[in-house]
Amino acid sequence: MFRFIKSSLQWKLILMISCIVILVVITIGGFSYYKSARAIESDAQRFSNQILKQATLNLTRYINDNEQFFQTLAVSQDFQAWTLLKPGDTYQNYTKLKDMENRVIGPYINFHQETLSIILYNENGNQMVYRNPIRDAVLNTEYSFSDSGLKEKIADTGRIQSFVQLRNDYKNSNGQFIRIPILTYVQKLYYTDQPVYLAVDISLLPTQQILDQIELGKNGQAIIANEDGKIISAPDLSMINANLEDSLVARMKSEASAYLYDKSKMQMVVYQSIPKVNWRVVVFVPYKDLAQRIIEIRNWTAAIAMLSLVIAIVLVYLVARSVTRRIKVLRRTMTTTKLGRFDIRTDVKGTDEVADLAETYNLLLDRIDSSIHQLAESKMVQQRAVLSALQSQINSHFLYNALESINAMANLAGHQPIRKSTIALSNMLRYTSNYKESVVTLEDEVKHIRDYMLIMDHLYPSELEFRFEIQAGIEQSACLKACLQPFVENCIKHGYEMTGERLRIVISAYRWENDYVRVDIEDDGAGISGEKLSEIQEALGQVQTEQDFLQLSRIGILNVHYRIKTFYPHHSLAGITIERMADEGGTRVSVIFPNKPKERTGG
Incomplete structure (x- = not known):
């Protein structure tokens, strides 16, 4: 088999070109698959970062607006005036609350309907609650701040504190108790001898809507966690207050944002921080969602590569056979020429290089006879050139002898300038006429x-x-x-x-x-x-x-x-x-x- 291929140009071409085609297809297919897989992973990282940036921006705006409203309400004159009221003064309590509603609460709630209720509590026992009439979730009328357990959690730092809880003290429009995630901003203030408390309950359902808009894969999941790794918002309410894994929490504490791969759970994890509150928006995307595209690309690449190889090998065979068939005809003619037959011409049709080669070879055979005659004439010309060179040497020898004679006569006559000029001219003639x-x-x-x-x-x-x-x-x-x-x-x-x-x-x-x-x-x-x-x-x-x-x-x-x-x-x-x-x-x-x-x- 090897000898057959070695002696056949056709099969040499088929084998060589097929190997090149196979190598090229495998190289291009492998490189395409590798780069596509990398590109998908890179695009997933880039798109996830962009989506999280937008989600983080929306959450930051959401939190900033709520905190700014809380601070505005806390320093308002109406709130400070309310802290001076005594318990039991129903009319004044109602009047001050109405003033706060008209001046501060109402304009804000019109644009931020996630605010559910506002609780004002004085240590003297005076308590007022503002309930958002627009929301479906309404705080229970029997709610008591002192009995809620929130008062004991507040540190006396003079700063706003926030707590996230799944609350059961809200009712829907049918009067039934519902369980919803609540973000509570609360602060302990001193406007009188006794401390007063201001608390604002904000629904976390809008944050869930923001999380729902984060689409990274079919089975991807987005949550919000605090700096300690506790989940404070998630589409699945059962996950609230659950804790993330310690390794991920440690990573989030060391890096504000990151893109990593969890090998144990075969999932991609992307998170970014929310300023001020130091929360993290975390997204979990199963690797199979990413790998699905890569596997599709791999399968399609393999299928197209195999189909291309089959088509290429068939085309290589047809092209090689078309080229070598005429070369074989030319080869037979050359073989007869080696045997001394210059009268046989090759018959190769076409307009490509092989046809030009055959035509040139025929022309070469036509000119061999004339070349033989030209060679004979060339030998005659060479003989004449040799005779001419010999004649030139004879002439130069004659000139040398003549100059030597002039030199001798000038020396006998005592004409030294003529003698020196003759010698110089003789030297120049010998120098220039030496053709070797x-x-x-x-x-x-x-x-x-x-x-x-x-x-x-x-x-x-x-x-x-x-x-x-x-x-x-x-x-x-x-x-x-x-x-x-x-x-x-x-x-x-x-x-x-x-x-x-x-x-x-x-x-x-x-x-x-x-x-x-x-x-x-x-x-x-x-x-x-x-x-x-x-x-x-x-x-x-x-x-x-x-x-x-x-x-x-x-x-x-x-x-x-x-x-x-x-x-x-x-x-x-x-x-x-x-x-x-x-x-x-x-x-x-x-x-x-x-x-x-x-x-x-x-x-």
């Missing part, structure tokens, strides 16, 4: 320039001044042959020969930018015009072909620049730069190449 070596040392290139300068000095005596400034340690750096002499020649051609004025040329070589050698050829001639300078700089900045360079007139500058760029393609700073030294004249040409030692050749 295109890279020399900087020292050799400078010596070549000195030979040229010697000839020019004899040609223009006392008109040219040359100076060399070569930094130590770079003499053996590799340098392209004949890359400096053309610029020295340009200095003389466009300087002295154009103006006839004495010319000074300075050639300085030094290390530059750590990894480069820079050679500056400077003259103090008339200088190049701004228009010409811009034209040359623009040409130097363009990336052109060899043919483009050969067609330009400034062969010296651009040809050397092209040679350097071609020889050092990975060194962006290598090349030629040209600039005007000053407004009154002078030109500087800089040749830049990497600072590398010349490799020694064996021989």
